Amino acid sequence: MATIYQVSERAGVSLATVSRVMNGSAKVGEATRTKVLKAMQELNYRPNSIAQSLASNCSNSVGMLVSEVHGPFFGEMMSGVENELRSVGKHVIIAAGHSDVASEKDAIEFLISRKCDALILHVDAVTDEYLLELHKQTPVVVLNRLVKGMEENCICLNNELGGYLATKAMLELGHKQIAYISGPLFKLDVRDRLAGHQRALQEAGLVFDPGLFMEGDFHEAGGVAAMEKLLARGRSFSAVVCANDEMACGAMNCARDNRLEIPKDLSIMGFDNVIMSRYTFPHLSTIDFPAGEMGRMAARWVRKHIYQDDKLKVQNLFEPSLVLRDSALPVSA
Amino acid sequence: MATIYQVSERAGVSLATVSRVMNGSAKVGEATRTKVLKAMQELNYRPNSIAQSLASNCSNSVGMLVSEVHGPFFGEMMSGVENELRSVGKHVIIAAGHSDVASEKDAIEFLISRKCDALILHVDAVTDEYLLELHKQTPVVVLNRLVKGMEENCICLNNELGGYLATKAMLELGHKQIAYISGPLFKLDVRDRLAGHQRALQEAGLVFDPGLFMEGDFHEAGGVAAMEKLLARGRSFSAVVCANDEMACGAMNCARDNRLEIPKDLSIMGFDNVIMSRYTFPHLSTIDFPAGEMGRMAARWVRKHIYQDDKLKVQNLFEPSLVLRDSALPVSA
DNA sequence: GCTAATAATGTAAGCGCTTTCACAAATGTT
DNA sequence: AACATTTGTGAAAGCGCTTACATTATTAGC
Structure with a gap:
């Protein structure tokens, strides 16, 4: 060469x-x-880009850390990031954090030692304090998590609004008894979605009923389990909104196993609009999570602040939107 | 620092x-x-890993090129690669080729200029000749494609066997009239799967009937379209095997729209065992494509040949396996 | 026509490492 | 006791670039 x-x-x-x-x-x-x-x-x-990096003290690479490389949004987010960055000759190094503190920190160390010019993080195990500290040392953009003190570096979805829209849609279809299956409550976005659900209920003059609430785990099995328990309580409800699509699938399958026809007997709403939701039967109504756009925006943040592409605009807050498909129907009778 | x-x-x-x-x-x-x-x-x-790379002429990074970062197997493959490589302190740089010749070549150039120690490629637009040429210049491992003259560098699935197993399973359930929806025939793996299908038919003493064959495009819409045409021909068949899960979904949905109950009236088989297949209704029977394992093996190839991890064994050919779920049933009457 | 800018190019000092080679000290061999 | 090894360490030359800074050629100003 x-x-x-x-x-x-x-x-x-x-x-x-x-x-x-x-x-x-x-x-x-x-x-x-x-x-x-x-x-x-x-x-x-x-x-030789290695030599260039050494001489210029700029590696032209950005590190991306996600929970799971094969996770549901990862592909979309990643795709957005890769597109945006490669178009300007930068490359992306990926790593997985597995939602575990040690593992996340380890991956971050790895990325740093690789001299990434910036880090795009999609993490949920490390604390805000850690991120704040990291932020002082190296440029960081955090996806889907709002960290106080570094709001400018966060690209978030308005999860509260998402939760609100999901439940509101059910209310508008005439449902009054709406069950809710949430994700693990230690996560901020999960609590936000729930808050949105509660706000919608309240605006409709309904009170949040703990008897119609279940904490899930974001996985299909968790959706099944939650639905099972919900059904076992013997309470009546005509709709269930889930904090993500996987659980919604689980809930649908479980309901069907219990001889409930969907959406005739029970309406279901998911959240995230992952690919899969277009393939379920019936097609899942859900809340769109613009993961690709958000990834792209994170990359744009990096272009703007690190690679001095000044005229670029970055949008920190994204709005979810309702996707009505076949799993939700007006309440019957 | x-x-x-x-x-x-x-x-x-x-x-x-x-x-x-x-x-x-x-x-x-x-x-x-x-x-x-x-x-x-x-x-x-x-x-400073950049300085190390420059001095040692080894970047400790491997480039991975996939068709689409958000594609169906990508996550799995990627995950396997990342895991295997990061455990030994190497990193992976990703790029997308979008199944387009120019774009794939461009991405490869990009990865090379980045001084990747090796390239893991999952491509389908460039020719074998190009790969052969590339192989002379830089270490390459090709995923899911057998290139003559560099067999040692290829990690493949026995697609023919997969096609065979899919159809064999249907035959064993008693189906005699089996429709087949293939992928785009210009792809080698597509032809292999089809060949397997034909072999199974032949072994059962049945002749391949072009009237029950449709070429699809690997997408859901293509599955719908293919099914539509198949139905329109007015030929009877009790099972359809599809060359991938997306098309199988499309076919299922289409069949259902035509008042066919699945699997009672029609059995369906997919291929790939993508995540989604566990969420469809009914759950899709399919052929498992061990994408994660294959990604991991590609990374292992790199560890062995590039990073001198000599005792590692690499397996070039993977066997698909049957995953029976709910979308296939013994032929009724 | 002479000085002061300005533009175009060259010189050389790093960037933070690895690695060859040389050398000194410690050890082993008879 | 003389020599051959072995072992541990340092000096210094790169790796292929970028980027002050120096230098020369060109143009402008008066």
Whole structure:
């Protein structure tokens, strides 16, 4: 592989000049530029990005940490990030945190030692304090989590609004007895979604009934289990809104196993609008989570603040929206 | 951030010695080693991996190119690769090829300029010749595609066997009239799956009937369209095997829209065992595609051949397996 | 026509490591 | 006791770039 030195030799100029035509960092005469370009071409020269990084103290790479590489949104988010970044010649290094404190910290250390210019984090185990501290050391953007003191670095979804919209949709279909299966309550977004649910109820003059509430685990099995318990309580309800699509699937399957027809006997609402929701039977009504857009925005944040792409605008808060499909119907009778 | 120089100063030894204790590349006296380790600790030293890469001519990174970052197997494959590689301190840089020749080549160029120690490719647009050529220039492992002349570098699934197993399962349930919805025939794996289907038919003494065959596009809509046409032909069949799960979903939905009950009136088989197949109604019977394992194996290939982890064994051919769920039933009457 | 800017290019000092080579000290061999 | 090994360490030359800073060529100003 040719080096910058060989190019300079062939073009009959100095190293510095070659570097200058590569980076456009200073004026170069038209004739020289052409000579250099020609030499590059002939040698099929490709700059060694490692050397560039070392010399410029900029690795042109950003680290992305997600809970699970094969998790439901990851693909979408990742895709947004990759697209946005590669279009400007930066690359993304990925790592998984497995929702475990030690593992997340470990991955972050790894990314830092890799000299990433910035970190895009989708984490849920480490504390806010840790993130705040990290933020002082290295540029960080946090996805789907609002950390007090670094709001500018967070790209979030308005989860409260999502929860609100989900329940509101059911209310508008005439449902009055609405069960709610939440995610693990230690997560902030889970509590926000629940708060939205409660607000919708309240606005409709309904009171939140703990008897129609279950804490789930965001997995299908958790949805099944929650539904099972809900049914076992013998309370009547015509709709159930779930804090994510997986649990909604579980709930649907469980309901069906209990001879309830969906949506005739029971309406179901999910959350996230993961790919799968388009394939279930019946197709799941859900709340769209613009994961791809948010990933793209995180990347844009990095472009703007780290790579000085000043005119870029970044949007910190995203709005969820309702996706009505077949799993929810007006209350019958 | 501390440099190796500061560590050496503090420990009262030379740069070289510090480097040696870091890499274990040569013997260092016990006392010195302790001194150095202590100095590192005190300075919270973290080697600059960029500098290491430049000096050692090894970037400790491997590039991974996939069709779509948010594609169906990508998450699984990626996850396998990331796991295997990060456990040994290497990182993975990702890029998407979008099944387009120019885009794939572009991404490969990008990865190469990034000095990846090896490339893991999941591509379908570039030609075998191109891959062969690339293989001469830089270490490459190809996923899910057998390239003649570099078989050792390919990690494949026995697609023919998969196709065979899918149809065989239907035959064993007593089905005699089995429709087949394939993927785009320009893809090798698609043709292999079809060949397996035909072999199963043949072994059962049945002849392949073009009237029960449709070429699809691997997407849900394609499954719907194919099913529609199949139905429109007015031919009778009691089972349909699809070349992937998405199309199987489409086919199921379409069949249902045409008042066919699944699996009572029609049995359906998918291929790939993507996450989604566990959530459909009824749960989809399918052929398991061990994407995660294959990704892991690709990473292991790299560890073995590039990072000299000699005792590692790599398996080039993977066997698919049947996953029977609810969408296939013995033929009724 | 002479000085002061300005533009274009070259020189060389790093960036933070690895690694070869040389050398001194410790150990083993007869 | 003389020599050959082995072991531990340091000096220094890169790796392929970027980027002050220095230098020369060009143009402008008067």
